[in-house]
Amino acid sequence: MNYKLMLRVSGRTLLLLSAALLLPLLVSLYYKESPLPFVYAILVVSAIGLPLSFLVRPEKQFFAQEGFVLAGGIWLLFCLFGALPFYFSGFFENYINCFFEIASAFTTTGASVLTDVEVLPRGILFWRSFSSWMGGMGVLVFTLAFLPAMGGRTHNLLRAEATGPVASKLVPKTAQSSKILYMIYIAFTGAEVVCLRLAGMPWFDSWVHTFATVCTGGLSIKNVSIGYYNSPAIEIIITIFMILCSINFAIFFLVITRRLRDVLRSDEFWAFLIILAAATGLVFLNLTLTGSMEGQSSLDTLRHSLFQTASIMSTTGFSTVDFNLWPEFSKMVLIMLMLIGGCAGSTAGGLKVARLLLLLRCIGRDVKKIIHPRSVKVVTLEGKAVEDSTLRRVSTFFFIYVMAIFLTCLIVSLDGFSFTTTFTATLASVSNVGPGLDLVGPLSNYSAFSDLSKATLALCMIIGRLEIFPILLLLSPSSWKRS
C-alpha cells in the first residue's frame, strides 16, 4: 500500500472540498446570511489539506487496489469534513446528524434528518444540493475509473477494467472519457435550470432542484418535496430529467456521435425502459382500480404514477404525492424498483439494470447446463460475451447487497420501529433512493432514528454508492500491508 500517495490524495481531496465550499459561501453572502459556517469549515479543511498535499511526496507506482481503497477513503473524507458547515450552522442536533445529511447528499441518496428544511438559510440549502451534484459527478468518474466493465461495449467508454495496474492502462482514457461525461452532465444541468425557470420555478429553487435531479439525489428545499409547486409542467420536466439521468451516460455519447443504431441495440437501455413502463402501468392500474386517487383525472393519475416510479427507479426520491398512502401493491412495485435502481454508468443507485440482466441470463445458462451438461452457453450484454470473472463479481455483489440490507436492518431494528420502516429505510439507503415507507415515507424524514442507526444508514449509503467492493477493500486487513 502506497501510504504517501494516499495521504497526498487525501490532502488534495480536502483542498478540492474547501474550494467547493466557496460557492455556498458566496450564496450565503449574496442572500445576506451569516457566512461563518462556511468560513470556519474552509479554515479547518484547508488547515489539514494544505500540508498533506504539499509536504508528502509519494512514490509513483499506483495499483488498482489503491484505487479502490482511495475511492472509499475519498468518499469518507468528503462526508466527514463536508458535514462541518452543517455542524457550524447550529441547525443540526449533533455531528452524527450532519454526517448523515452530507452522506445522504454526496451519495445522491436524498434522505434527510431535518423535520423542517424550509427554515434553513439558503447557503446551507445550496450546500446540501450542490454537494449532491458533486457526488453525482464523482460517481460518473468513479464508475469509469474503478468499476469493472459491465459488458464489452464497442466503444471505450465504461470499459475501464479495475483489475490490473491502473496508472499505465487507465488514466489517459479516463481523463478523456470523464470530460465527455462531465459535459453531458453540465449540459443536462443547464437545460433543466432553464426549463424549470420557464415553468415558473424561482431561480434559486430551479438551481437547487436541478442539482438534486441530475445527480438523482432528490434533496428538496420544500418539506413536501416537488408536491409544493403543484405544477404539472414542473413535474413533467423533472420526470424527464430523472429518467435521462438514470440512463447509462454512454447512451448519450452514442447519440452525440450519431450511432443511434447502437442505442437501439443496447439491452440495458431497453430493459430499463420496459421495467419503468411496466411499473408505471401496474401502479396506474392499481391506483385506478382501487380508486386511490379520488378526484384526480386519469391523466393526473398517470402523471403521478410515472413521476413516482421514475423518481424511485432513478433513485432520486422526489415526490408529488404521499405514496405511503397508496395501496400495498403499488408500494411493493416501488420497493422492487428501489432494489433494481437505474442503469449502470449513470448517477442512479441500486442494483442496476445491467446487473439484473446478467443475473437473469445466468439462470438461463444454468438451466441449459442441466438439460445439456456439456453445453457452453455464453452470457452476453450489449451483444458481447461477458467474462466469467465479471459474472462472478456480479453474483457476489448481489449477495453482499442483500446481506448488507439484512445486517443493517438488524442494527436499525434496535430502534424498535416497524419492520416496514426498518426494511425500507435500509433499502432506500443502500440503493441511494432516500424516502422509504411508513415512518420514512416521502413526507417524512429520518429524524426519529437513533444516532447508531443514522451512522449505520449513512455508511450504508456510502457502501451502496461505491458498489461495495471499495469498502470491503478499505476494511480488509490485507489492503493495509506493505508489499
Next chain:
Amino acid sequence: MNYKLMLRVSGRTLLLLSAALLLPLLVSLYYKESPLPFVYAILVVSAIGLPLSFLVRPEKQFFAQEGFVLAGGIWLLFCLFGALPFYFSGFFENYINCFFEIASAFTTTGASVLTDVEVLPRGILFWRSFSSWMGGMGVLVFTLAFLPAMGGRTHNLLRAEATGPVASKLVPKTAQSSKILYMIYIAFTGAEVVCLRLAGMPWFDSWVHTFATVCTGGLSIKNVSIGYYNSPAIEIIITIFMILCSINFAIFFLVITRRLRDVLRSDEFWAFLIILAAATGLVFLNLTLTGSMEGQSSLDTLRHSLFQTASIMSTTGFSTVDFNLWPEFSKMVLIMLMLIGGCAGSTAGGLKVARLLLLLRCIGRDVKKIIHPRSVKVVTLEGKAVEDSTLRRVSTFFFIYVMAIFLTCLIVSLDGFSFTTTFTATLASVSNVGPGLDLVGPLSNYSAFSDLSKATLALCMIIGRLEIFPILLLLSPSSWKRS
C-alpha cells in the same frame, strides 16, 4: 423427454399415495370417525394410478433432466391428489385451501389455512402430520438423488451429482444411501415418540408432533402449537429433535461409523451451531434487556429463546410463545434465520448454511482477486475444493431465491395486508418455515389470504422445497421437446 417413463412414474407415485392413505384410514376407523374422505380419495387416486403404472411401458434410458422434471412433477402430483381427503372431509372452504394445506404439509412448511385445527377429526389431523413426515423422507432422497454435491465430502453420501445420465451413475449408490438415511430418520421418529410420551404427552399427540418435528414441518394439532402443553420437558425434547433434524444427516452417518474427527471438521456443522447459538444469545439478551418476558425467570427466557430460534432456523415453525409480541430486534433475528434455514442434506428448508458459507467465501475470493489479480483462490467446503460450476449454481440459486420472494410478494400484496405480513408470509413459505409475523404470526394462520395468494404461496413452498431448479426445468419449454 421420455414421456412414457414420466407417465409410468406418475402412476406409481399415485399408487404409493393411495397406499399411504390407508394409514389415516385406519386411524379414522380406530377413533370411530367417518373413513369416507379417505375411501373416496383412495378410489380416485388408484383409478388414475393403476392404469398408468401397468399399461405404459417406458423406454429404459433416463437422464438427469428427466430426474429433475420428475422430481417437480411428483411433488405436484402428491399435492394435487393428497389434498383430496381434506376436500372430501368438508372442513375446508374450497379445493385451493386443501391444496395449500397439503402443500404446506408435504413441503414440511407447516403453515395452515385453518382458524381452528382442534375441531378436525383425528384421521385428518393424522394425515396432515403423516404427509409432512413423508415429505421429509422425500426430501432426504431427493437431496441425495437430484441435488449437486455441496462440496467434496470424503464419503459418498450426498455426493450425488445431478449433471450427467442418472441411471448408470446414481441408482445403486442412491438406493444404498437412502436406506441409511431412512434408518436414521425412523430412529429419530421412534426416539422422539417415546420421549414425548414419557414427558406426559398423549400417544396420539406424541405421534403427530413427532411426525411434525423430524420433518421440520411444524404442523401442530393445537391452535397455540406447543405452547398448549406448557411443559418445559416437552419443549426441551422438541428443541433437541428440531436441531438434530436440521443438521446434515451425513453427520449422523459419520457418528454411526465412529468418524467423530470428521464431524468436528465439518464447517457447515460448526457454522450451523454458531449461528444458532449467536441468534439464541441475541434474542435472549434482547428479551431480557427490554423486559419483554415479564414474570419469567432467566432460565425460562433462555428456554423460550432457544426453542424459538431452533424452531425457526430448523424451519419447523412450532411456537411456545407469541413471538409476534417480541421486540423488533428479536423478530429481525428470526427473519434472518428464516432466510438462512438449516443444513444441506437435512429435512430443513431455507437457503441452507452450506450455501451461506460458500457465498461468504466467494466474497473472500473476489476481494483477494482485486488485491492480487493473478491469484487463484479456491473456495472450499468441508476441507475440499468446490467446483466453479457448483459455486455458480449456488449464486444463481441465491438470486432466484430472492427474486422469487419479491415476485411472490408482488402477487400477495394485492390482498392489501401490511408489508410485514406479505413479506414474512412469502419468506416463511419459500423457506418452508410456516409462521411469519404480523397477520401470519405463530398464533395466527394463512386463512385471511385470497385464493390467488394461497395458490401462489403453495407453489412457493414447492419451489423452495425442491430448491428451485427442478421447477425451472418443469417450466422450461426445452424440457418438453422430444430429442
